[in-house]
Amino acid sequence: MVTAAHADVRVLLVSAVASGQGKTTVTAALARSLARRGLRVRVFKCGPDFIDPMLLERASGAAVGSLDLWMVGIDQCRSQLAQAATEADVILIEGVMGLYDGTPSSADLARAFGVPVMAVIDASAMAQTAGALVHGLRDYGPVEMAGVIANRVASTGHAAMVAASMRGIPLFATLSRLPKALPERHLGLVLPSELEDIDALLDDAAAQLSIDQAAWDALRPTRIDLLALPEPVPPLLAGVTIAIARDAAFAFLYPANLHTLRELGATLTYFSPLADEPVPAEADAVYLPGGYPELHAQALSEATGWKASMLAVHAQGVPVVAECGGMMALAETLVDQAGSTWPMAGLLPGRAAMQARLAGLGSQGMNTPHGVLRGHAFHYSQLDTALAPRTHTVKHPSGAAGEAVYRVGSLTASYFHAYFPSCPAAVAAMFSRSPA
Structure with missing residues (x-):
């Protein structure tokens, strides 16, 4: 719902316990899946990054901005969210490193704007311990935990064990191990423009992402202030x-x-x-x-x-x-x-x-x-x-x-x-x- 002063939009900060859990793949799969449902999706990347936003832009179909309380600043973060809230049904924010890593951290950003956290866990080598991990992520800050996306899940039975360990935290979605992972090199993922089959990879990831409809319906909207306008920039380079x-x-x-x-x-x-x-x-x-x-x-x-x-x-x-x-x-x-x-x-x-x-x-x-x-x-x-x-x-x-x-x-x-x-x-x- 949008009024003159605010908008109520579903916003999720997608984070994890550490790098390597699959945050970018999961965020891209979620963005592509929601876009295929006909929803308007805007994605942001927390912290400094160039390559992940390229992939997320390809997945969502919209430009991806940066949110960071220090580099970008809280006022510009607020104005970017305000702009996105007028254009989108869903806003996804991919965190940086682990949820509490960095000064400021992804958790700091989530708390600054009242955004619930969606935790991504690599479930490939665990089952019930997933619950302990997620409860620790929630309570350490604390943060509001909207749910969990279990990545690299082996079977429906494995997913059921993970879900049973959550003790009240919804298992929002599961993603099985993809037959072809997104390739990487020394600075991160290979550029999407270098992969001829990038859209097929994203479509496959979206198809493999199994979202629990009840958990989706239960997501609360986040109220975004629409009066957060950026400071005007003087035309110091006019004519250049x-x-x-x-x-x-x-x-x-x-x-x-x-x-x-x-x-x-x-x-x-x-x-x-x-x-x-x-x-x-x-x-x-x-x-x-x-x-x-x-x-x-x-x-x-x-x-x-x-x-x-x-x-x-x-x-x-x-x-x-x-x-x-x-x-x-x-x-x-x-x-x-x-x-x-x-x-x-x-x-x-x-x-x-x-x-x-x-x-x-x-x-x-x-x-x-x-x-x-x-x-x-x-x-x-x-x-x-x-x-x-x-x-x-x-x-x-x-x-x-x-x-x-x-x-x-x-x-x-x-x-x-x-x-x-x-x-x-x-x-x-x-x-x-x-x-x-």
Whole structure:
């Protein structure tokens, strides 16, 4: 029910005891299943993430935003939920890591907005102990537990044992072990665009998800405040055209970042370094987001037109913002996972090399004259450079030094992935020419 002041919508935060329980697969299956029923479904991802939202968007048919009490902020979380509540019958929020992991955690988000939690458990190696696990998840916070989705259930008998252990908490749904799992690589799931059978996989997961109709009917709606409007963004980039690299090598991009650039007044245009497309001639600034340059190092090394255009715009003082994979592609060389070395664009002195272990992870903020620009880091490579950092980000919540931020002429480069809505004025400054 929607009134002028609020909407009552079914909202669920889908979480688990830890990563690896199948939250993303279950959330995608639930979104696809509900959409196939004719319901309007909106999905959000809690915490910083690029790949899971791509899958959830494919499953639900609608863009997936980020909700995080620190990186996004409670006011912007509230305004996003308000917008979704006017467009959807059901809102699903996939949690990050385990329910209580992180500062703030998924549980903190659920409590902040009065959202009930749907716990996903990997039931493949347990039966009655599932009840103890779920009661612990509920009571530790506590949180309101709407129900349980048991993943990788072996049989109806197995499901019955799990259900009997819940002691009043509904077994909302079960999902059997899927014949074909979603493939993964070092930064997470394989990009949905790389899988020809992605829709068949999602349809199969939705078909295998057995939802208890009584448990669905019993879900209470959550009241969402519709008066939570975002602060207007001044058009600090009016008249500025920003060229954005967008292909399989540069795919890690928050949709909210594009929205913020448009709100700032910028005109956005796109080009593909992998296709050896040069920076568009009309570009007043260039944005190279993160992605998988290490998987496409040979193609990037052979993209002579693109590399020449990057050197040219940099020499002309055009602002260039490069994040993580974008920065790797602008180093002198890139060493891939097989140990092969490939020449890159060379705007940034040094070598980017893949590592076997995770080299950076977690929420971070960059202090600027305009305020704190918040975001995160997640990378398996390291940059070996003699260049001194201009500054470092600050890790949240520890306050320790985070990722190096480099400046070379008009280039700003870092492993730091910025969430642009957290400080639009700082973003505008990065994409603006410095006074002569």
